[in-house]
Amino acid sequence: MKLKESIFSRRSFLNGFLAFGFLGLVGSILYPIKKFLLKGMEYKDPPSWSVPKEDVIRGIEAAGFYMFLYGRKEAIVFRDPRNGKLKSFIAICTHADCIVRYVPTEKHIHCACHNGYYDLDGKKIKGPPPRPLTPLNIVEEPGIGNMVFSIQEISG
Numbered sequence: 811m812k813l814k815e816s817i818f819s820r821r822s823f824l825n826g827f828l829a830f831g832f833l834g835l836v837g838s839i840l841y842p843i844k845k846f847l848l849k850g851m852e853y854k855d856p857p858s859w860s861v862p863k864e865d866v867i868r869g870i871e872a873a874g875f876y877m878f879l880y881g882r883k884e885a886i887v888f889r890d891p892r893n894g895k896l897k898s899f900i901a902i903c904t905h906a907d908c909i910v911r912y913v914p915t916e917k918h919i920h921c922a923c924h925n926g927y928y929d930l931d932g933k934k935i936k937g938p939p940p941r942p943l944t945p946l947n948i949v950e951e952p953g954i955g956n957m958v959f960s961i962q963e964i965s966g
Contacts, residue, residue, distance in 0.1 A: 853881075853882065855880065855881045855883065855961060856880070856881045857960060857961075858958050858959065858960040859878075859879075859880045859881060859885075859958070859959045859960070860951065860956045860957070860958050860959075861878050861956060861957050861959065862955065862956055862957075863950065863955050863956055863957050864955065865878075866878075866887055866896075866957055870887070870888060870889055870896075874888060874889075874912060874914030875887065875888035875911070875912040875914065876888070877901060880900060880946065880959060883900050883901075883902055884900070884901040884902060884909050885898060885899065885900050885901050885946060885959065886898065886899055886901040886910065886911070886912055886919070887946075887948070887957075887959075888912040888914070890930050891914075891917055891930075892930065896948050896957075897930060897931075897945075897948075898945070898946035898947075898948050898959055899919070899932050899943040899944060899945055899946060900943060900944040900946065900961075901943075902943075902944075903921035903923065903924075903926055903939055903943075904939045904940055904941040904942070904943065905921065905923070905924055905926055905937070905938045905939040905940060906923055906924060906938075908921050908922070908923035908924070909921075910926075910928065910943065917930060918930065918935060919932070919943065921937065921939065924937060924938050925937050926938055926939040928942065928943055931945075932944075932945055944961060944962075945961075945962040946959045946960060946961060946962060947959065947960045947961075947962045
């Protein structure tokens, strides 16, 4: 049975189908070229990041740790129970880029995605993470009341 009127003719449907296929092909060719040409323009972490000190202290008192954004990445700060000093890391697991959490009751950092564990120095205890967490330096801005975090260079 043939319809009298149709929204699309068979020919226009096939032409549209071929056009979308051609656009997909062109896009799959141009995308890697664009990535190569714009390589130097991709996002980089900021050299330092400032957070109000009272927010950090209040968060640590309430939950045992404080999460904040370091540029576009999650970061974590907590008080080391061994010496009472603040420690901070980029809170992204080195295995699958999941967000890690500090567990104050067990005194370790845990990634729930694949059950990875880090010690209080950010080194892997067990699980699939291939590398330690990226540590952050913490400096208090005098007079302003902010804490400045910066990526710590790992030696070795």
